[in-house]
Amino acid sequence: MTSLETWKTFEPESYYKSFLEKNKRPDGRGLMKVRPITIKIGTVTTAEGSSTVRVGHTTVMCGIKAEIATPALRNPDEGFIVPNVELYPCSSPKIKMGPPGEKAMGTSQFLKNVLHSSGVLDLKDLCIVPNKLAWCLYCDVACINYDGNLYDAALTAIMAALQNVRLPVVSYDAENDKTSVASERTLPLMIKLMDPTAEDESQGSGEVVVVLLENGSLCTTHKPGGQLILPNILDDFVKLAKKRVKVVNNLIDRVLTERMDTS
């Protein structure tokens, strides 16, 4: 153990304070500086759409599996989108084996809220035959390495993977009640040009997640308890998030066009 680690273990308060005084974080970043982000798409061949996102050390993979289901009675012309987050015990020593913990459950619900409230995907587009057939997209986010900022990484991964989805053409014969599916996957999803990207700032004792759409409107603001913050600090967060949304969206676009060129 180096002397620095010893200091961190025994006097964590003075350790972190010494960095804060210089407006730095222990990894050498400025307080308002974000970690580098890399996005890859089409990383899992068994999934209909997939992506890998790294934010600093945090690595998440999103794979989208499409299945065919019957639409719900209440919304006969809508499909389903089911986001789930799996925090695997290999990703961090804090995560134990067994059913998903609060963190995974909270993030799943957060993703669901964002996907449904932002209108990224019109669920009506997922309908094949009203009252009969609809696509159900299972968006599973697997966390391989958990080093903070899960909301941001998971949301970015889902957005990138959704844009990578290719579905086969389904034809339905009403007379014989028969369904056939083409063997080639050709149909891309109609993603509206609204792309939510989250920004969260871990403040040691609390975090704030701001989800913005591409046109700059706020979609979800999420502050699960923690330290109290002033409204003007929230303003700063939104400003920061706006900058980041541009960066992330440009990155996704670039990856997508690269993919188009190669295929």
Add this chain to the structure above:
Amino acid sequence: MGSRDTRRIMGPEKSIPYSLLQTQEKSSFLGEDSSRRDARSAVDPRKYFMSLGVISQAKGSSYLEVGNTKVCCGVYGPMDVQRGSDFNMSCKVLCEVKMAPFSCLVRRSPQPDKQQKEMSRQLKDALETVIILDKFPKSQIDVYVTVIEDDGGLLAACITAAGLALCHANIDVYDLVIGATVLWHNGILYADPTHYEEEYEGREIRSSGSEGGQLTVGMMPKYANGQVTLLVQGGQVSADNLCEGLEVVVEICQRIYNLSRKTLVEYVEQSLEENEDNAS
């Protein structure tokens, strides 16, 4: 799907994979020009990719790609045994293999199932003979494997990944453990089968009862005199064939061993260089 899971967001009550509705082409084990579908020769394993230290939080970690099969392994410990467990003079090994829901052709429910439990058990049994347990009394080592994509030879890939991660975590082992799989089809031996080949052979054995099967071996090729830590065979194979298969597997293991060794040495050299750079 069984009981409803209240901890996850559930979709509709019933949904079916669309592949069931696709018209099934008549498939054959070999491709059109009677070579393997990925144009490999019968005894060639697929391309390997290994990297170490992919999980920054873990004591040791590895990432392994065998063709399209992708697994990731994290090792934590040695640490204190969990409260309430019995006092033991040797180390306790805890293994869990988790398959991502999108890792297979048909989505698998995120709830634990028997295949994952079985693989965890097999991996645990293999690793208990690899780790020098007496060196870590009263402690426990956790080995977690996450399967990102399954394209055949999964157990073998998990064993190799776990072996690399144990070495990366500086845990004393007798030797680097390596896994490999072979498959018999029509009396011919094929090394490192893909998921398609495994499925096809499995279907054929069930339907016609013809001879064929597969063999997965975990072994320590060098310092432990090539002792076998795990051997799982399925299907119908004559005893003579098994011996022949074992020889082929040992040879493949030797090749993977050299590659893993190179990866480890390169990793050490690289981290030494980085340390020097930081010091100067």
